[in-house]
Amino acid sequence: MASADPQSSRGAAEADGRGGGGGAPPIDAWLRAWRAIAPQWDQMRAKAKRVPDIPILRVNQIDAARLDVEMTAMLREQLGKVFSLSQPGLLLRYEPELNAFLEFLVWRFSIWVDKPTPGNALMNLRYRNERSYKTYLNLGxxxxxxxxxGLTKTQKILYCLFVVGGRYAWARLQLISAFQRWGDRQRTSWARRAWLLLQKTESLYKIAGFANLILFLHSGRYPSIVERLLGARLVYEKADMNRAVSFEYMNRQLVWHEFSELLLLVLPLLNMMSIRKVLMFPFSTQASVSSLPEDACPICEANPIITPYMALPCCHVYCYYCIRTRSLSDRNFKCARCNISVVALKRHQVEVDLSETQ
Structure with a gap:
């Protein structure tokens, strides 16, 4: 067999690549096609690498804060039962210190040890240091x-000082200013100035809280001012946890609440004496009242009548409390003896014949 010349075969391939005959397309066409689709490809890769923004439900964050308050209230109630036999008013005197102690316990065994608070645990939430989150983004x-x-030690200590210490200091100052009546002092006294400063501070804090609430409702981040200042954001602890909450108990409470509100609205409008009279009519007879003696009360059947009063215009005698309560409860009250509408009451004067007594 004759061997093929390698130089001649290489030259033929190069000739075909330069566009000789109906071979493969030129290399420049591939480059032009790649350069045309490269921007779109880069955009697709950037979208694929974009971090998903998982919205944290606002209701979960608000419910978590509310549950923490309820947990503290439950602990306060149990502690109150422990000191129920102590000196009366002892817990009320040291109520700010007691609340601060309970809130410190919750902080010590939850946030300080990198665990969620009881409310956050029930809502599948935890605190994240939002300032260090950018480092994770840059590192991919x-x-x-x-x-x-989680939060750093500095953030944890500042959280305790602002939340626990701030609430305690404010509550204690409010009690001191109220008992010592700083607001009633002279305008030039330091107590009056301190009281005015407390009022202005409270107003500014409420305005800041309202502004933070508007921002929270808009962005869904930082439900409190302290969390916004510290950069402590609530995020889900588990991404695959379903929000399955049973509202059966809540529905029962709502139904009972609405039913009780309806009863409180309707019952004062009802005439209970008229309803009782209608219900008891089949079981009562007029003969039973007519068979009573004249000196007996037709309502309570007391004989002799206690504090006798006459029903006008029929002049039948009743006990004062019996006919007074019936006439107040039923404006159309009728005499039990003659069935005539009672329009007025008059004290019954018993006439005594002195000649007979002598």
Missing amino acids: RVRTGLEGA
Whole structure:
């Protein structure tokens, strides 16, 4: 067999690549096609690498804060039962200190040890240091949007000082100013100035709280001012946990509440004496009242009548309390003896014949 010349075969391939005959397309066509679709490909890769933004339900964050308050109230109630036999008013005197102690216990065994508070645990939430979250983004360690380290020690201590210490200091100052009547002092006294400063501080805090609430409703982040200042954001602890809450108990409470409100609205409008009279009519007879003696009360059947009063215009005698209550409860009250409408009451004067007594 004759061997093929390698140089001649290489030259033929190069000739075909330069566009000789009906071979493969030129290399420049591939480059032009790649350059045309490269921007779209880069955009698709950027969208694929974009971190998913998982919205944290606002109702979960508000419910978590409310549950923490309820937990503290339950602990306060149990502690009150322990000191129920102590000196009366002892717990009321030290109520700010007691609340601060209970809130400190909740903080010590939850936030300080990198665990969620009882309310956050029930709502599948935890605190994340939002300032260090950007580091995870730059390193490319974020996939679900829930990654991130917990709070630092500085953030934990500041949280305790602002929340626990701030609430205690404010409550104690309010009690001191109320008992010592700083607001009633002279305008030039330091107590009056301190009281005015407290009022202005409270107003500014309420305005700041309202502004923070508007921002929270808009963005869904930082339900409190302290969390916004510290950069402590509530995120889901588990991404695959379903929000399955049973509203059966709540529905029963709502139904009972609405029913009780309806009863409180309707019952004062009803005439209970008329309803009782209609219900008891088949079981009562007029003969039973007519068979009573004249000196007996037709309502309570007391003989002799206690504090006798006459029903006008029929002049039948009743006990004062019996006919007074019936006439007040029923404006169309009729005499039990003659069935005539009673329009007025008059004290019954018993006439005594002195000649007979002598």
